[in-house]
Amino acid sequence: MSILLTTLNARYTHASLGLRYLLANMGALQEQTRLQEFVIGAKTTEIVERILAHAPKVVGFGIYIWNVEETARVVAMLKRVAPQVAVVLGGPEVSHETNEQEIVRLADYVVTGWGEVTFPKLCGEILNGPKPLMKVHAGVQPPLNDLALPYSLYSDDDIKNRTLYVEASRGCPFKCEFCLSALDKTAWPFALENFLAEMESLYQRGARLFKFVDRTFNLNIKTSLKIMQFFLDKLEANPDDPVYAHFELVPDHLPDALKEGISKFPPGALQFEIGIQSFNPAVQTLVSRKQDNHKAADNIRWLTTQSHAHMHVDLIAGLPGETVQSFAEGFNKLWALEPHEIQFGILKRLRGTPIIRHTQEFGMVYDPYPPYTILANRDIDFPTMQRLVRFARYWDLVANSGRFGNTLPVLLDDAPFQRFMAFSDWLYANTDATHRIALERLVAMVARYLQTQGMDKADAEALLASDYAGAKPKPAETPAPKRQARRLAA
Secondary structure, three states, X not given: OOEEEEEEEOOOOEOOHHHHHHHHOOHHHHHHEEEEEEEOOOOHHHHHHHHHOOOOOEEEEEOOOOXXXXXXHHHHHHHXXXXXXEEEEEOHHHOOOHHHOHHHHHOOEEXXXXXXXXXXXXXXXXXXXXXXXXXXXXXXXXXXXXXXXXXXXXXXXXXXXXXXXXXXXXXXXXXXXXXXXXXXXXXXXXXXXXXXXXXXHHHHOXXXXXXXXXXXXXXXXXXXXXXXXXXXXXXXXXXXXXXXXEEEEXXXXXXXXXXXXXXXXXXXXXXXXXXXXXXXXXXXXXXXXXXXXXXXXXXXXXXXXXXXXXXXXXXXXXXXXXXXXXXXXXHHHHHHOOOOEEEEEEOEOOXXXXXXXXOOOOOOEEOXXXXXXXXXXXXOXXXXXXXXXXXXXXXXXXXXXXXXXXXXXXXXXXXXHHHHHHHHHHXXXXXXXXXOOOHHHHHHHHHHHHHHOOOOHXXXXXXXXXXXXXXXXXXXXXXXXXXXXXXXXX
């Protein structure tokens, strides 16, 4: 074996689609290539030992924002104990601002951008000569139909135990400046017939969970409908062995034909991730985000009331021009639309993204270390930004966990953002913790907080008990909100 493809995934259940694309397109070198994945948090020495157990001549690392620091330690150790091994880096984290990075200094070569053509070519030159003279190689972008699809490289263990990532298209036509997809010229579709044939093969092998990484799944409605029909056919043929599909949707593009298709899915079969990011038109203009807020809100409302899809909707705090007040208004507006989850994200300055152009005017200050989170800006100072960070963490624990469906509406009442911010400040003051809060302790803390807001102790404990026991409240008690009722009914 001459070439090892590897990366450090965020968790075991994630299977690297990028590495499998590389392996599928190695051509004559495929027989000499192996793939081995690790998980962040593993010991550096153990990773290096397991890499060298393959006796590779070339090791290709997939570098992402979540693994760059740990991978840099792996590369540093690997080059010390086995300097003869050629290290090649690729992935989004090293594709931009490349020469500024320590991990690039440690490595032998870097492939920026698309790697399916350039990486095999580079490996051939490393192994067979002439030895490449340049360290950084710009990836060649081939027509998608020229690429070998990677789905047969998902192992039986992957299918049984891991999330299968798939893509019906690459790229994005939109130019949102906080996203790396802003650098794409457009979205490129894979040949649909070939793609669906690969999905059929995965299904026949036992795959039931498909997560689409397409940035704009509903950009081409005809294609979207055909893909959704594929899953509907499986659900109809085998209702006792259901499939589950996850798509990312453009929020303001949901024509009637797509609504009709979505409405056919039963509970537990469909999840949508929808990026609102901001409801503030001035902020949207600043970051080049085109979005019809009225249509987006109407579509989310339709999805939550007229479909069984699980809704995961994103907002980003810290965008240039977004004040706490305007973010709160957007948060409250989104809460009123009743998505199942609101993903409260904090802005990150991804390498290469155009949002850097606002740094000076808006006083954007970012953490210099991954994931490059915003620390302060002109409108939100550092202490306030930290309060927002804690809000996001506690929101995941209390709201997005689904464990407090009866209690949450009482906690939020008629001012969701403001009341949860007050709770967040109180919880931090009384725990000095944002992680490793046991569920039993969290339940007790919520009950205590409700009492500080005037609720009787017995009523607070009964309300929490209705959630903790997973039971609906009785009619005489606090009624479950519609979002909780739908979840219980499902």
